[in-house]
Amino acid sequence: MDFRMTTRRQVMKLAAFAASQAALMGAVRAEGGVDSGTVASSPLAVAPLPFAQQTPMRIGAAALRVRDLGKMRSYYTDLLKLGTISDSKTEVVLGVDGVALLHLIHRPDAPLEAQTTAGLFHTAFLMPSRADFARWLVHAALARTPFDGFADHHVSEASYLTDPEGNGIEVYSDRPPSAWKWTGDTVTMGTDQLDIDNIVAQMDTTRDQYHAAPKALRIGHMHLRVGDVARGRNFYEGLIGMEPTRLGRPGVAFLSSGRYHHHIGINTWQSAGSGPRNAQETGLAWFSLRIADDAVMADRKRRLAAAGLSGESIADGVGIADPWGTQVRLVKA
Secondary structure (H helix, E strand, O other): OOOOOOOOOOHHHOOOOOOOHHHHHHHHHHHOOOOOOOOOOOOOOOOOOOHHHOOOEEEEEEEEEEOOHHHHHHHHHHHHOOEEEEEOOOEEEEEEOOEEEEEEEEOOOOOOOOOOOOEEEEEEEEEOOHHHHHHHHHHHHHOOOOOOEEEEOOOEEEEEEEOOOOOEEEEEEEOOHHHOOEEOOEEOOOOEOOOHHHHOOOOOOOOOOOOOOOOOOEEEEEEEEOOOHHHHHHHHHHHOOOEEEEOOOOOEEEEEOOOOOOOEEEEOOOOOOOOOOOOOOOEEEEEEEEEOOHHHHHHHHHHHHHOOOOOEEEOOEEEEEOOOOOEEEEEEO
């Protein structure tokens, strides 16, 4: 069967876009499954944090072990316009308005992590608004950035990319939480064709207006490759305290705090049966979960202690490894 389709007239103005069935299928692989405010704002304007960052637990920062520090730094600063928070020969920290989002840890001799092992599926950068997402899409298109896919997930509109060392990236914006459809504790998500025309309708697609990352840009969720979904749930749900928001489909689970659609995704699509990760390889070194409430933090520490896991003491919190060695840092928000 031929999955190609004619690219639409307006999207042709966006040279890097391939709004085709192939791009949609890339997003299906990125998130799995086939269920069935456009007013522009200044990228530097002070905006409230998105709902994903207002929950009892929320994603803080992520750290990648990288071989080519300069190339990886340039990629993320060019792609998202992240600013430099700190800079050394061994680590560069990038973020927005003084908030660290991405740590790049230099490991020049590290072997590349295979995509069939446990590790990072993608880091998902959440644009504060649909207008910010539109502005960024035009920026990426005019820079001829290669995309892996696009999708409308009902709760969000998303694009997918891969960085120069094979780490997956999602850049997306959420629909208003009031528009999400819940059945009990299960949220409706899907993977449909993304209407790029509608997203960029009020943008000038001939010029780049994404000059700086929005101040409220954050990591909205982390999606991980794991060796076993049940073991992953035991850790991220049973110990870390996330709640399931979408289950039932083979090889994947979505978990969140405070009824966000998901802060954590775990899947075994490429990594079923994987054992411990090799900490000498490239890929995700750690990510943090920020916890605002002292009682919630105390509860998480009690859960870990009850399981016989003391964790590693870190600034403002505790670090613990998941069953495959991915480090999770629980830190005070």
